[in-house]
Amino acid sequence: MTRKTLEVLAVASEIYPLVKTGGLADVVGALPAALGRQGVAVTTLVPGYPAVLAALEKSQTVLVIPDLFGGPATVLRGAAAGLDLLVLSASHLYERPGNPYLGPDGRDWPDNAIRFAALAAIAASIGRGAIRSYRPAVLHAHDWQSGLTAAYLAYGGPQPPASVMTVHNLAFQGQFPASLLPRLGLPDNAFRFDGIEHHGMIGYLKAGLQLSTHVTTVSPTYADEIRTEQGGMGLDGLLRYRGDAVSGILNGIDTEVWNPASDTLITARYDVSTLKEKPANKTALQARLGLTIGPDAPLFGIISRLSWQKGLDLLPAALPRLIAGGGQLALLGAGEAELEAAFRKLADEHKSKVSCTIGYDETLAHQIQAGSDFLMVPSRFEPCGLTQLCALRYGTVPMVSKVGGLADTVADGHTGIVFDAVNEAGLAAALDRAIALHHTPRAFKALVRQGMAQDVSWDAPAKAYANLYRALAGHAPQ
Numbered sequence: 001m002t003r004k005t006l007e008v009l010a011v012a013s014e015i016y017p018l019v020k021t022g023g024l025a026d027v028v029g030a031l032p033a034a035l036g037r038q039g040v041a042v043t044t045l046v047p048g049y050p051a052v053l054a055a056l057e058k059s060q061t062v063l064v065i066p067d068l069f070g071g072p073a074t075v076l077r078g079a080a081a082g083l084d085l086l087v088l089s090a091s092h093l094y095e096r097p098g099n100p101y102l103g104p105d106g107r108d109w110p111d112n113a114i115r116f117a118a119l120a121a122i123a124a125s126i127g128r129g130a131i132r133s134y135r136p137a138v139l140h141a142h143d144w145q146s147g148l149t150a151a152y153l154a155y156g157g158p159q160p161p162a163s164v165m166t167v168h169n170l171a172f173q174g175q176f177p178a179s180l181l182p183r184l185g186l187p188d189n190a191f192r193f194d195g196i197e198h199h200g201m202i203g204y205l206k207a208g209l210q211l212s213t214h215v216t217t218v219s220p221t222y223a224d225e226i227r228t229e230q231g232g233m234g235l236d237g238l239l240r241y242r243g244d245a246v247s248g249i250l251n252g253i254d255t256e257v258w259n260p261a262s263d264t265l266i267t268a269r270y271d272v273s274t275l276k277e278k279p280a281n282k283t284a285l286q287a288r289l290g291l292t293i294g295p296d297a298p299l300f301g302i303i304s305r306l307s308w309q310k311g312l313d314l315l316p317a318a319l320p321r322l323i324a325g326g327g328q329l330a331l332l333g334a335g336e337a338e339l340e341a342a343f344r345k346l347a348d349e350h351k352s353k354v355s356c357t358i359g360y361d362e363t364l365a366h367q368i369q370a371g372s373d374f375l376m377v378p379s380r381f382e383p384c385g386l387t388q389l390c391a392l393r394y395g396t397v398p399m400v401s402k403v404g405g406l407a408d409t410v411a412d413g414h415t416g417i418v419f420d421a422v423n424e425a426g427l428a429a430a431l432d433r434a435i436a437l438h439h440t441p442r443a444f445k446a447l448v449r450q451g452m453a454q455d456v457s458w459d460a461p462a463k464a465y466a467n468l469y470r471a472l473a474g475h476a477p478q
Contacts, residue, residue, distance in 0.1 A: 006469055008035070009086070009136035010044040011123040013116060013145035017081050018052050019100055022305065023251075023386045024143055024168050027218070030254040031465070032083060034458030038466035041084070043136070045123050047115070048076070048089035049100055055080040056087055062131045065122070069093065069114045069183070075122065075131070086131075088122050113176040116145040116204065117184050124152030127161045137473040140164045144174030147208035148184070151196050154211045155187055162472035165208035167217040169383050170226050170233050171309065174204030199234070209238055213472055215246045216465075218384035219405030223248030231381060249465060250408055251384040252458035258369075258390045265366040270395075272452040275445070278370065278395055285371030288364075289355035291328050298327045298438035301372030301396065303365050303387050306335030306343070311378035311401060311422050316342050318427045319354070325435035329354045330368050332361060369394040373444075374434050380422050382406050388416070392451040397444070399434050401426075415451040 014020055016029030032042035046052055059078030066072055071092035078085055088094070093115045096103075103109050122130075123146065127139045139161060141149040153160035180202055181191055191197045196207040209215055217223045223246060225231035227239045239246055256262075260278075261271040268280035279295055286293045300322065304310045312333075322329060331343055331354075340358050347356035357364060369375065375391035377400040384405030388398040392409070398416035400406040412418035417437070419430040437444050469475075 006040045006138070006466070006473060006475060007134070007136045008040055008042050008138045008140055008469055009123065009126060010042050010140045010142065011119065011146040011149055012044060012046060012142040013119065014100055015044055015046050015083065018055050019046070019049050021099060021101070023384070026253070026386055027168065027251055028142055029081075029083065030252070030257075030458055031462065033254075034252070034462035035466060037459075038462050040462075040466045040469060042140075043084045043086055043134070045075075045086040045088060045119070045126065047094040047100070047119055048087045048091075049094050050097070052080070052085075052087055053089065053095075056085065059087070062086070062134070063122075063126070065090075068122070069118050073118070073122075075126070077131075086126065088119055090118065093118055113174075113180055113202075113204075114183070116174070117148050120146050120148035120204075121152050121185065123149045124156055124160075127153060127163075128156060136161065138162045138164060138469045140166065140469075141208055141212070142166050143168050144172055144205035144208070147174060147204035147206070148196070149208065150211035151186060151190060151207040154195075155190050162213045162469075163211075164468065164472070165212035165215045167205070167209070167215065167226070167383070170205075170217075170231075170235060171381075173198075173206065173233070173235070175199075175201045176204070178202055206235060206238065209235060209242070213245070214468060215239070215242055216468070217246075217248050218251045219408045220248035220250065221407045222381075222383045222404035225381065225404060247468075249461050249468075250405060251386060251389070252461050253386055253389045253393065253456050255393065255457045258366075258393050260370055260394045263366055263370065265363045266370040267367075268370075272395070272449055275395060275448065281367065281370035282373070283371075285330060285367050286328070288367065289330055289357075290351060291330070291355055292352045296326065298325070298374065298435055299372045300327055300329050300374045300376050300399070300434070301368040301391075302329070302331040302333065302376050303368055304333045304377070306333045306339040308336070309380055309382075310335075311380050311427070312339055314378060314422070314424050314427050315376075316346060317424045318431055319346060319350075321428050322431050322435075323350060323353050325431065327353075327431070327435060330372060331355065332357045332359075332364055332368055334359050369396055372396045373438055374399050374417075377401070377406055378419075378422060378427050378430075379403055379406065385409070389456040392416075392454050392456055395448045395452050397434070397437070397447050397451065399430055409454075409456070413447075415447060415454055
């Protein structure tokens, strides 16, 4: 029996490889291909940032909006990097340099509420048939920037299409003043506790959680955590109220982009049968970063946003223990100014032992994954995490805290090192275990091989999403 193709419109504020600030872009960029193998055709609506417009191929105008929150706009249909896209081109909202959310001063653009309300409003209008030749069965919104999609569907007329809201990180909620309501074009009765109101503000993410047909987050454990008072960040009551309409579907990674056997960004390519080639990547990484070259030093990699959430404020106190054990640290990341300064200082003080690269460098990220012995993710909370999945793929042992998707993807003593207490003592104990493991080659190699055997692809998650979409759209699961 031929499987019927299901049309899904994804809505997101970034998408790899066109625009990326974090893991959201990776997920939105990789999921469509995996869903295509499940008979789901995904078109993604994204803002018309300069990088997106420059990459768009064979585009055609499919919708004209004379006035979208203060200026004209069009929706272009085309493709880029193998992705089927709808691009909301509105120069007054999106054609700005640099980061999609931040101005040159490093602060949020003051009109972000309007910029992303526009994205949601157009998504909802497309969902209701604004483009004559395209009518998706399901709308899939990602994070707070597209959270109002469900509100525009709910208050835009009867029988809206089904909608899914995916939370990639509950900490970012998109809260804006209630005075914006008239400008958003939503009715007064939308500003209620069972609508978009959240503690006297307009809650973009809250609207999506309240009004979407179904809510997913990016790991089963995180779906449980956010329904507790400790992990719910003020939204746990609503998430408990939604009951079975909330579920966790574990993320995957693009196993073509992240494949040590074919990765052109690393020095030596390898797979589980040719692991003898992996050490050449360690030597090259040590040389690039100015670390003492040698195979015996356990090399710990970090590729992360530098923030309290990620637990990296605990690392400076633990660093003497790492160095005393003969270890080295290769850090790539950016974030809180205090942490950036702290790690720069540590790198200056321990030049042959510690390297700190502030910012993001895709090539260096691949080289750290291939060249490190351990990948550290000591997060206080972690919806899913992607770096530990890449580490498993690259034969680099993850050292992670037992939270969210980290707990779901790394098995202590089998594929990695997992520790419970996210504090200085817990991190120190995990470092001791890692260093001892590195000095026990047979046990270390066993973890490496077991980790590389784990399926970290999008295949199983895509099947779960496809079954969810079909259930919501009234089709039988496959």
